[in-house]
Amino acid sequence: MSVIEVKDLTKVFRIPKKDPGLGGAIKGLFRPQFENKTAVDGISFNLDAGEIVGYIGVNGAGKSTTIKMLTGVLMPTSGNISVLGRDPHRQRVDNARDIGVVFGQRSQLWWDLALIESLNLIARIYDVHPVKYRLMLNQFTETLELDELLKIPVRNMSLGQKMRSELAAALIHEPKIVYLDEPTIGLDLLVKERIRDFIKKECISKGMTVMLTTHDLGDIEELCQRVIIIDDGRIIYDGPIDTIKKRFGKYREITFDTVENVNGLVLPEGAERLEAPDYKVQIRFDRTLSTASKIASTVMNQVEVSDFSLSEPDLGDIVKQIYNGALDREPR
Amino acid sequence: MIRNAKRDLSVYAAFFAMIPKLFMAYQLWFWIGLVLSVISMAILVFFWRAVYADTASISGLALDKTLQYILLAFIFSPLAGNDLVWEFGSNLREGMMIHHLLRPINFQGMNYAQNLGRLVTELMLQIPVVIVAVVLFGLRFPTDIATWLGFIVSALLGLTVMFFFYWFLACLTFYTTEVWGLGVLIQGMSFFLSGTLVPIIMMPAWLQTIVLSVPFAQAVGVPVSLLTGIIPLSEAPRVWLTQILWIIGMWILSTLFFKVAVRKITVQGG
Numbered sequence: 001m002s003v004i005e006v007k008d009l010t011k012v013f014r015i016p017k018k019d020p021g022l023g024g025a026i027k028g029l030f031r032p033q034f035e036n037k038t039a040v041d042g043i044s045f046n047l048d049a050g051e052i053v054g055y056i057g058v059n060g061a062g063k064s065t066t067i068k069m070l071t072g073v074l075m076p077t078s079g080n081i082s083v084l085g086r087d088p089h090r091q092r093v094d095n096a097r098d099i100g101v102v103f104g105q106r107s108q109l110w111w112d113l114a115l116i117e118s119l120n121l122i123a124r125i126y127d128v129h130p131v132k133y134r135l136m137l138n139q140f141t142e143t144l145e146l147d148e149l150l151k152i153p154v155r156n157m158s159l160g161q162k163m164r165s166e167l168a169a170a171l172i173h174e175p176k177i178v179y180l181d182e183p184t185i186g187l188d189l190l191v192k193e194r195i196r197d198f199i200k201k202e203c204i205s206k207g208m209t210v211m212l213t214t215h216d217l218g219d220i221e222e223l224c225q226r227v228i229i230i231d232d233g234r235i236i237y238d239g240p241i242d243t244i245k246k247r248f249g250k251y252r253e254i255t256f257d258t259v260e261n262v263n264g265l266v267l268p269e270g271a272e273r274l275e276a277p278d279y280k281v282q283i284r285f286d287r288t289l290s291t292a293s294k295i296a297s298t299v300m301n302q303v304e305v306s307d308f309s310l311s312e313p314d315l316g317d318i319v320k321q322i323y324n325g326a327l328d329r330e331p332r
Numbered sequence: 333m334i335r336n337a338k339r340d341l342s343v344y345a346a347f348f349a350m351i352p353k354l355f356m357a358y359q360l361w362f363w364i365g366l367v368l369s370v371i372s373m374a375i376l377v378f379f380w381r382a383v384y385a386d387t388a389s390i391s392g393l394a395l396d397k398t399l400q401y402i403l404l405a406f407i408f409s410p411l412a413g414n415d416l417v418w419e420f421g422s423n424l425r426e427g428m429m430i431h432h433l434l435r436p437i438n439f440q441g442m443n444y445a446q447n448l449g450r451l452v453t454e455l456m457l458q459i460p461v462v463i464v465a466v467v468l469f470g471l472r473f474p475t476d477i478a479t480w481l482g483f484i485v486s487a488l489l490g491l492t493v494m495f496f497f498y499w500f501l502a503c504l505t506f507y508t509t510e511v512w513g514l515g516v517l518i519q520g521m522s523f524f525l526s527g528t529l530v531p532i533i534m535m536p537a538w539l540q541t542i543v544l545s546v547p548f549a550q551a552v553g554v555p556v557s558l559l560t561g562i563i564p565l566s567e568a569p570r571v572w573l574t575q576i577l578w579i580i581g582m583w584i585l586s587t588l589f590f591k592v593a594v595r596k597i598t599v600q601g602g
Contacts, residue, residue, distance in 0.1 A: 073433045075595050097436035108431040112354050124346050125437050127339050 003177060003209050004047035004070065009079035011040040011065050039065040041233035042079070049176075052203060052210040054220035054241065057230040058316050063213040064103075066230070067179050070211070071101055084176065097126065100175035102166050104182035109154045115165050116150040119172060126173035133172070140168045143198055160191035167195065171202055178203060180212045184219055196222045217318075221245065231319050248318050250288060254295055256281040257307040265302055268294055343437055344445035351449030355457075362457065369406075369461045376402050376529075377469050391534045396470075397560065398531060403471045405528045405556045407462055410454035411491050412526040412551040414447065417518060420502040421511025429597060440499065440590070447495055474559060482568040483559040489575035490551035496582035497547045499590065506593040527553025533562055547582065550575055 017035040019027060040062045047053055057063050068074035070081060072088030072095050081088055088095040101108070109118040123133045141147055144164040154162060163183065170178065180199070184192045200223055203210045212223060220227055220241060227244055229237040237244070258279055265273060265281065270289025276282035281303070285295050292310055299305065355362075380402055384395040393401075423429040432439055465471040474480065501518060505511050523529060525548035532543055532553045543549050554571060557563040563571065 068430065071430075071434055073430050073597060092433065093436050093438070096434050099434070101431075101434055103427070103430070106427040106431070108428075108434075110350070110354075113350065117350070117353065121346050121350065125343050125435055 001049055002046040003049045003084055004045075004211070005080070005082040006046070006066075006070070007044045007080045008042050009040055009044070009066070009069065009081060010038065010042050010077050011062075011069060011074065012077045013037045013039055038233050040069070040076075043230070043233070043235050045228055045235065045238055047209055047211065049209055050207045051226060052212065052224050054224035054227040055211055055213045055230065056215060056217075056220060056227060057213075058215060058319060061230045062233040063230060064181055067101075067181050067211070067213060071099060071179060072096070097173075098176045100170035100173065100178045102163075102170045102178075102180045102183050104163070104180075104185040107154060107162060107166060108169055109162075109165055111155045112153055114151050114153055115146065115157075115168075118154065118165075119150075119169060122169050123172055128173050136172050136174070140172070143201065144168055160187050163187060163191070163195060164198075167198060167202075174206060174208075176208060178208050178210045180210065180214075182214055183212070184214065184216055192216075192218070199223060229319065229322065231323075236319065236322050244318070248321070250286055251284055252287055252292065253282060253284050253311045254292060255309050255311070256283075256296075256299055256303075256305045259304045259306055262303045265299065268298055271295055340437070340441070344441060347442050347445040348449040348452075351446055352453045352456075355453050365457065366460055369458070370464050373403070373406050373461065373465060373469070376406060391531075393531065393533065393562070397562070398534075399469065400471065401531050401556060401560045401562060403465045403469060404559055405526075405531075405552050407458050407465065408455075408487065408556055409523075409526070409528050409552055410451055410458070411487055411555070412494055412522050412528070412548060413450075413454065414494055414498040415450060416443065416447070416495070416498040416502040417505065417511055417515045419443070420505045421515070424505060424597075433594070433597075440587070443499070444495055447491075451491065474561075479559060479561070479565055482565050482571075483555050486555040486558050486568065486571055486575065487551070489572060489579065490555055493547050493550040493575055493578040493582055496579065496586045500582065500586040503586070503589045503593040506596040522548050525549060526551060527556070531562065532557065547578055550578055 013036070014034045015037050017033040043062075043066070055063055055066065065074065069076050070083060070088060072083075072092040075089050083095055084098055086095050109115065110121070113121075119137065128136070141150070144167060146164065146168060149157065149161055149165060152161075154165065157165065167183070170180075183199070184195055187195065196219060199210070199212075202208075210223075212219060214220060224241050226239065227237065227241050228235055229244075253274070255276070258281055261278055262281055267273065267283065268285075268290050270286035271283050272285075274282040274284055281299065283295055283299070285292075296308060377399060380395070380398055384390070384398070388394060390398070420429070423432060432442070435442070462471070498518075501514065504514060508514065525543050525546055527543065527549050532540060532549055535543060543553070554563070554575070558565065558568060558571065
């Protein structure tokens with residue numbers, strides 16, 4: 001059963017166009033010129049109840065604009081949205097009761113209030129039963145390790161602490177649909193891991209429908225079965241994550257800084273050495289055949305390594321490759 | 333239905349109660365504000381004493397009456413104050429507006445509750461100023477209960493007029509995204525046009541017409557005139573009715589404008 005239905009959704013922004021310099025500014029005062037920018041261009045998709053879908057694309061692809069229209073704060077230029085059978089813009093307040101939203105780049109908590117005050121207020125707004133609220137709060141305090149944070153004003157929190165608090169605030173009323181817009185942006189690996197774990201446990205166990213935007217492929221791999229890739233306002237891929245993973249997620253690159261130039265390295269199966277500058281050894285390996293630790297230990301056994309780094313496949317690259325027919329699928 | 337109303341009330345009460353906590357987050361402001369208030373009040377008193385140096389009465393008001401009015405208007409000036417324009421501005425700038433609109437609650441109602449919270453907090457913070465006014469400048473409060481009743485009703489109505497009026501102005505920020513100029517302009521106009529600086533009755537006729545055709549005076553000048561007897565108590569029902577008409581007009585205007593303006597919301601980000 002579809003809980004979110006989107007059909008031919010389009011959003012065109014009218015942006016004032018200004019010539020550079022003072023002259024341009026003055027001209028803009030008297031004869032403002034506008035430029036139409038199509039942020040979302042006729043997209044359609046359905047989300048079933050309980051699905052966790054990754055909605056990905058490079059910066060400016062139209063992800064947040066879509067989310068804002070789905071939540072009801074932004075009015076579409078054309079097209080239809082139905083969320084749980086409602087038009088989210090017309091029935092914004094009713095819709096709001098059933099959704100939870102995290103925008104990674106802005107906070108929904110009250111800056112100057114201690115976290116617990118914000119949470120109390122939110123529980124009251126969403127009419128969470130006091131007994132239920134206490135239960136949820138205890139649970140979140142444990143899973144998100146909020147213990148020490150509850151009494152701190154949000155303005156004094158670190159980025160990771162803030163994000164944990166945001167998640168608690170967005171999910172305390174057990175919404176049916178959760179929109180997570182870049183929930184791991186700017187976080188370090190450890191915190192990312194913890195946040196992903198929490199989302200996985202919380203949302204899957206309660207059957208929430210989750211739409212997750214990110215440009216971190218790690219988030220998607222951990223959480224989603226399905227991805228929608230958007231570029232320049234259009235959907236260029238909508239399908240299982242496995243296809244993407246098989247095609248693009250198979251290879252990793254690992255780079256070693258060595259103290260001397262190395263020749264004749266013996267490598268495990270599935271790994272090949274790439275061209276690299278002096279004092280660097282760059283190796284690409286197939287994750288299905290080998291692991292990063294195996295490669296690292298093999299190399300370190302043979303040469304002295306001063307530093308090394310592992311790189312993930314880049315989303316921009318993947319989008320480019322999809323355009324070049326990497327999925328043997330016509331871009332829509 | 334009743335359950336819903338009860339829930340809404342409890343939510344509004346929570347927003348109301350939040351404001352004092354926000355104020356207390358910046359304790360230093362309390363002390364700075366207090367010192368500034370006492371200085372401003374002293375300037376006003378000395379100014380009016382100087383004005384009355386050569387005359388016993390202006391527009392039928394003796395010095396003592398004028399001073400009583402000025403002191404009370406100063407103390408109750410938070411009635412005309414309002415943070416809505418700044419609120420909207422900073423909300424839009426920081427992208428908080430989206431989160432407010434995503435709450436399953438009437439956004440205007442939430443702001444009204446917060447505005448009441450702000451008013452009560454600011455009036456409490458005026459208590460030291462009141463003490464200074466009584467001890468140093470000879471302020472006397474009326475003792476007649478009917479006068480107070482007339483004042484309180486009129487003050488609440490006036491406050492509501494101003495709320496919707498500021499709501500209307502705040503919607504402009506959806507278009508300008510710039511609030512500093514607008515905010516300062518409103519603050520200055522409010523100080524003068526609300527009758528905090530000069531009793532309305534002393535203004536020349538043409539200025540009185542202007543002052544009474546904009547809403548500012550409804551919140552301070554009019555109620556404090558009732559409190560000091562400059563407007564006789566028998567006039568109170570007429571005053572209230574005028575204020576109710578103001579509320580209806582401003583409510584319609586501001587609600588319509590908000591409906592249109594909110595579509596303008598274009599928060600950055602792809």
